[in-house]
Amino acid sequence: MSFDGVFTYAMTKELQRTLIGGRISKIYQPFPSELVLHVRSHGSNYKLLLSAHPTYARVHLTNETYDNPPEPPMFCMLLRKHIEGGVIEAITQVNFDRMIIIHVKARNELGDVCTKQLIIEIMGRHSNIILVDAQTNTIIDSVKHLSPAVNRYRTVLPGAPYISPPSHDKLNPLEATEETVLKKIDFLAGKLADQLVATFMGISPLFAREAVHRAGLANRTTLPKSFISLIEDVRNETFTPCIYTNGQKEIFYALPLMHIEGEVKHFPTLSDMLDRFYFGKAERDRVKQQAHDLERFVANEKAKNEKKLVKLEQTLEEAKQAEQYRLYGELLTANLYAVKRGMKEIEVINYYDEHGTTITIPLDEQKTPSENAQSYFQKYQKAKNSLAIVQEQIERTKEEIVYFDTLLQQLETASPKDIEDIRDELVEQGYLRAKATKQKKQKPRTIELERYVSSDGTEIFVGKNNKQNDYLTNKLASKDDIWLHTKDIPGSHVVIRSKQPSQQTIMEAAHLAAYFSKARHSSSVPVDYTRVRYVKKPSGAKPGFVIYENQQTIYVTPDKELVVKMKKPV
Numbered sequence: 001m002s003f004d005g006v007f008t009y010a011m012t013k014e015l016q017r018t019l020i021g022g023r024i025s026k027i028y029q030p031f032p033s034e035l036v037l038h039v040r041s042h043g044s045n046y047k048l049l050l051s052a053h054p055t056y057a058r059v060h061l062t063n064e065t066y067d068n069p070p071e072p073p074m075f076c077m078l079l080r081k082h083i084e085g086g087v088i089e090a091i092t093q094v095n096f097d098r099m100i101i102i103h104v105k106a107r108n109e110l111g112d113v114c115t116k117q118l119i120i121e122i123m124g125r126h127s128n129i130i131l132v133d134a135q136t137n138t139i140i141d142s143v144k145h146l147s148p149a150v151n152r153y154r155t156v157l158p159g160a161p162y163i164s165p166p167s168h169d170k171l172n173p174l175e176a177t178e179e180t181v182l183k184k185i186d187f188l189a190g191k192l193a194d195q196l197v198a199t200f201m202g203i204s205p206l207f208a209r210e211a212v213h214r215a216g217l218a219n220r221t222t223l224p225k226s227f228i229s230l231i232e233d234v235r236n237e238t239f240t241p242c243i244y245t246n247g248q249k250e251i252f253y254a255l256p257l258m259h260i261e262g263e264v265k266h267f268p269t270l271s272d273m274l275d276r277f278y279f280g281k282a283e284r285d286r287v288k289q290q291a292h293d294l295e296r297f298v299a300n301e302k303a304k305n306e307k308k309l310v311k312l313e314q315t316l317e318e319a320k321q322a323e324q325y326r327l328y329g330e331l332l333t334a335n336l337y338a339v340k341r342g343m344k345e346i347e348v349i350n351y352y353d354e355h356g357t358t359i360t361i362p363l364d365e366q367k368t369p370s371e372n373a374q375s376y377f378q379k380y381q382k383a384k385n386s387l388a389i390v391q392e393q394i395e396r397t398k399e400e401i402v403y404f405d406t407l408l409q410q411l412e413t414a415s416p417k418d419i420e421d422i423r424d425e426l427v428e429q430g431y432l433r434a435k436a437t438k439q440k441k442q443k444p445r446t447i448e449l450e451r452y453v454s455s456d457g458t459e460i461f462v463g464k465n466n467k468q469n470d471y472l473t474n475k476l477a478s479k480d481d482i483w484l485h486t487k488d489i490p491g492s493h494v495v496i497r498s499k500q501p502s503q504q505t506i507m508e509a510a511h512l513a514a515y516f517s518k519a520r521h522s523s524s525v526p527v528d529y530t531r532v533r534y535v536k537k538p539s540g541a542k543p544g545f546v547i548y549e550n551q552q553t554i555y556v557t558p559d560k561e562l563v564v565k566m567k568k569p570v
Helices: 005-019 074-083 178-184 192-199 205-214 222-235 270-277 281-319 322-334 369-413 416-428 466-476 503-515 560-566
Strands: 023-031 034-041 044-051 058-061 087-093 099-107 113-121 128-133 138-142 242-246 249-253 263-266 345-349 358-362 450-453 459-462 482-486 494-496 525-531 552-556
Touching (some): 005 034, 005 044, 005 058, 005 087, 005 099, 005 222, 005 270, 023 074, 023 087, 058 270, 074 128, 178 222, 192 205, 205 222, 242 270, 249 270, 281 416, 322 345, 322 358, 322 369, 369 416, 369 466, 450 560, 459 466, 459 503, 466 494, 494 503, 503 525, 503 552
Antiparallel strands (some): 023 034, 034 044, 087 099, 099 113, 128 138, 242 249, 242 263, 345 358, 482 494, 525 552
16 A cells, blocks of 8 residues: 555655645535545645545545535534634644544533544545543544444543544554664564564555565565665655556555656645546546446447347348349249249249249248238338338438447446536437436536646637537637547547647647547547537537548547646636
């Protein structure tokens, strides 16, 4: 795990330098297990993200913008009551564990000064955010409740005394020496990294593997030196925030990791690094939870249409035999005198062939010669009539497949606020039933587009679903703005708000179009661009579907770093 005791220590130091003495001006809870505290400190405004997410638990300053629910949750309201307007007196780490305490001095309802502790426990699926009265050590409330029936060791409920998670009696590595390592590690037992993790508090397998790697041939001489050398970097706060990328796998840490191969990207602060690392990850996880049923429905609809297309194409092949049936009927009619009931087939001269070849006609032995001829004429009429219908159905089915493929791509890159737009669209198109609700009729949601700015300051907007695509292309964009879309690949509409953008801006907008498409993990993705005036929505077309002309094509390999850099709040 990357967010271990070492990383928590580094983050605590960073927050101490930035936030101590600051005043908490606003508190929001955009998601059930995540809080954002707005803090005014040292003449600047900061946003502090506290997350007890089971997979992405963390604490750091953030520049991201989060959508807040119309009505704040109860825990958010309680925090506003107790610590909004309060001053951050201290930020501490508990021992060397993955726990950070924010000490806040505020006034209660009577105007008396009191101290509250906001405790963030960063422990995977057991992560929690707990508000405690410092004077009485009593829990006021928490993001997640833990009853005695669930945990015998401690109770996390309002009114219960706060008890820290068990420490397992490990040693604090900041107090360790080379002699400590020599005494505690059994060099004959092997698995030295595992022994370091089991001995010292806050040491993750990642840190332990780095210590063993730096030791080279790990023994009683080299391992204690490499371990204490790393701990010295921690004591001296010699931190180097980095993200290591190897294929699709990414790892972040506060110290250089020599045992990790791959591309390395450095960041000025731990918070900047975490903003980049978690860009889209936690959001994607929330989208998966919210849109699981939607994603499954769309995938099933696409699969049904793909099966339907196979059957229709088989029917089309049969329909193409219409002329063969007509020929059989006419040749049988001309040779009725030669056909006897009970025959399985008859060979006759094909007088339509200039060479006078013969042709064998299959017969139904249960039918009379005349009935066999009429049967072929009926098959001819049926096949002839179905040909146009089947071709039309095939085109419609192909459109459905493209439509659902586009929705699947949009669900892959959707933010939580985009999900309801996609759900509403499926209701409007008749694929889903509207959910029955007893609540008052809500106002229509305003369409919010994602905004990006190119390196020369030009605005670029991206549609993340069909409603946004239609609004962006058909309403917001001017006729001479530049419109982009991946060539023959499901993806977002992208518009550059400029009549004469630079080639660099076009290239950067193409990166956005490729990144927000089905080809986001591909290389050399073709992206078409043209003026908005050449983009048309055919009458009766599906939402988000357009045709365009006078386009030019450029090829780009999507760059996530560029996308992160360009994103700006609306």
